[in-house]
Amino acid sequence: MLDLNFIREHADEVKKALVDLNTTAPIDEILQLDRRRRELLQMVESLRARRNTVSKEVPRIKDAAERERLVAEMRQVGDQIKDLEAELKTVEERLTAALYEVPNLPAPGVPVGPDETHNVVVRTVGEPRRFDFQPLPHWDLGPALGILDFERGVKIAGTRFYVLKGLGARLQRALIAWMLDLHVNEHGYTEVYPPFVVNEKCLWGTGQLPKFGENLYHDVEDDLWWVPTAEVPVTNLHREEILEPGALPLYYVAYTPCWRREKMSAGRDVRGIKRGHQFDKVEMVKIVAPETSMQELETLVDNAEDVCRRLGIPHRVVQMCTGDLSFTAAVKYDVEMWAPGCGEWLEVSSCSNFLDFQARRANIRFRREPGAKPEYVHTLNGSGLALPRVMIAVMENYQQADGSIVVPEVLRPYMGGVEVIR
RNA sequence: GGAGGGAUAGCAUAGUCCGGCCGAAUGCGCGCGUCUCGAAAACGCGUGGGCAGAAAUGCCCCGUGGGUUCAAAUCCCACUCCCUCCGCCA
Numbered sequence: 001m002l003d004l005n006f007i008r009e010h011a012d013e014v015k016k017a018l019v020d021l022n023t024t025a026p027i028d029e030i031l032q033l034d035r036r037r038r039e040l041l042q043m044v045e046s047l048r049a050r051r052n053t054v055s056k057e058v059p060r061i062k063d064a065a066e067r068e069r070l071v072a073e074m075r076q077v078g079d080q081i082k083d084l085e086a087e088l089k090t091v092e093e094r095l096t097a098a099l100y101e102v103p104n105l106p107a108p109g110v111p112v113g114p115d116e117t118h119n120v121v122v123r124t125v126g127e128p129r130r131f132d133f134q135p136l137p138h139w140d141l142g143p144a145l146g147i148l149d150f151e152r153g154v155k156i157a158g159t160r161f162y163v164l165k166g167l168g169a170r171l172q173r174a175l176i177a178w179m180l181d182l183h184v185n186e187h188g189y190t191e192v193y194p195p196f197v198v199n200e201k202c203l204w205g206t207g208q209l210p211k212f213g214e215n216l217y218h219d220v221e222d223d224l225w226w227v228p229t230a231e232v233p234v235t236n237l238h239r240e241e242i243l244e245p246g247a248l249p250l251y252y253v254a255y256t257p258c259w260r261r262e263k264m265s266a267g268r269d270v271r272g273i274k275r276g277h278q279f280d281k282v283e284m285v286k287i288v289a290p291e292t293s294m295q296e297l298e299t300l301v302d303n304a305e306d307v308c309r310r311l312g313i314p315h316r317v318v319q320m321c322t323g324d325l326s327f328t329a330a331v332k333y334d335v336e337m338w339a340p341g342c343g344e345w346l347e348v349s350s351c352s353n354f355l356d357f358q359a360r361r362a363n364i365r366f367r368r369e370p371g372a373k374p375e376y377v378h379t380l381n382g383s384g385l386a387l388p389r390v391m392i393a394v395m396e397n398y399q400q401a402d403g404s405i406v407v408p409e410v411l412r413p414y415m416g417g418v419e420v421i422r
Numbered sequence: 423g424g425a426g427g428g429a430u431a432g433c434a435u436a437g438u439c440c441g442g443c444c445g446a447a448u449g450c451g452c453g454c455g456u457c458u459c460g461a462a463a464a465c466g467c468g469u470g471g472g473c474a475g476a477a478a479u480g481c482c483c484c485g486u487g488g489g490u491u492c493a494a495a496u497c498c499c500a501c502u503c504c505c506u507c508c509g510c511c512a
Contacts, residue, residue: 037474038474038475041473041481042474042475042480044481045473045474045480045482046480046481048481049479054492055442055491055492055493056443056493058442059442059493067492071493072492073492074493075492078491078492078493242470242471244432370452370453370469371452371453374471
């Protein structure tokens, strides 16, 4: 959520940014509601002030007639207050609803462009392997090795679900454990095991609601929502908190499954395990002081790239242009791994700086000094990494002519020493 | 799921029966100061969040949302969460 004062004072700037973002938001309505809100507030507050002082005097007044007169007058004032408050409440509800629909603004320096074709490749690391045979896509490799079963996934849960089996399941578990250890031991993160369902407030806090509710699984009976990413429970750990001096920065890493209904993309990416309704992810979340967040984004991206480097898989870093930024991000980099079988760059991580956008929604603040005025923190997160696509990249990059898959060296201790899946 | 108890500031508690000098007392913690070579102790002063406003100031917040009243931490209704006991359970 943007600062209402900022919108009021920089309305033109905000409107221009919305054009760059290739989206719309009810800015004029916000400005108008804001004006009306402040008008009403002034009226209500002066009436309340009068009622407060008179009500305090009432019990001290000895003259019964005078007291009765004032009580009668205050009864009228009370009615006026009630009417104004009712309008104020309506205005505030509409204003809040409108503010929740305004996306974050792109940070200075973000390339301007209408869609993903204007994204910028920042760097490419590693040379794609040269094959002396035709590399296969994972949807051929996996079933042939008996480690990936699409049909039975569909049988038990429906389209876009799959089953990992044997060393396939083991490989994913190894990746999760290894990534968590890497981020904890080498990058300074604290491991978190959060609930995999959250209450509605959390989703407003990190920005999935109100705009992206149709992409979430929702349990009606208990009104719980299945997490679409660990970003939601982990960032919300500190919702409605004021962090004491010295608490920042906070670095968290969490493994969770992620659930997405993916209603919007039916028909796209239907083959393989690239886009399912349930997938595993290791997620890094940072909560930091505002002036450090841009530097923190750089190290966050590097932490994600470190996973690629250590796995020995070629990757590239892409900066999103304005038109391809998510609703909540001010700056966003994707890390993509090369997959030689399906012949595409796979997004394995998305690293964003949200500045104070989520902090405002979730009301996460900190103090610089004891007793200092609370300020909003900056929040960031990035995948470290998303499992199915790393599985794809490992399978396709490490495949051999006979259809077997070499286990990357760093994972072998987590695989009980297995060197080749065959 | 059943029965009972509870939610007040960073923490712990008082106030609620009986509405008004209670946006709130006390202790601890924390900050500043006095004393001290320094520290501890003692003593003194200070110490929540938010909104509107250029400011003065005003308004709101005693779990949340409603209601009654001139006036609500206090009375009424609903909800949420926590604790104890019982039931169920990996």
